[in-house]
Amino acid sequence: MSACSRCGAPFDCAMVDGSRAPCWCMALPAALPVPGPLAACWCPACLYQHMAELERARAAAAAPDH
Numbered sequence: 001m002s003a004c005s006r007c008g009a010p011f012d013c014a015m016v017d018g019s020r021a022p023c024w025c026m027a028l029p030a031a032l033p034v035p036g037p038l039a040a041c042w043c044p045a046c047l048y049q050h051m052a053e054l055e056r057a058r059a060a061a062a063a064p065d066h
Contacts, residue, residue, distance in 0.1 A: 004043035
């Protein structure tokens, strides 16, 4: 069991738990670098929220000015 470094929620992280199976996050597109080995993991809710925020920012930047 791991704790999200963003919100503190507990979640399963295969990397921290020592599982031989890939972690759930490995199926997602790269959204942000994670510093150092086993550091700063985020729970699924925080990572999905962050990815949505990045997508909104990209869309806003790409929108033509009116």
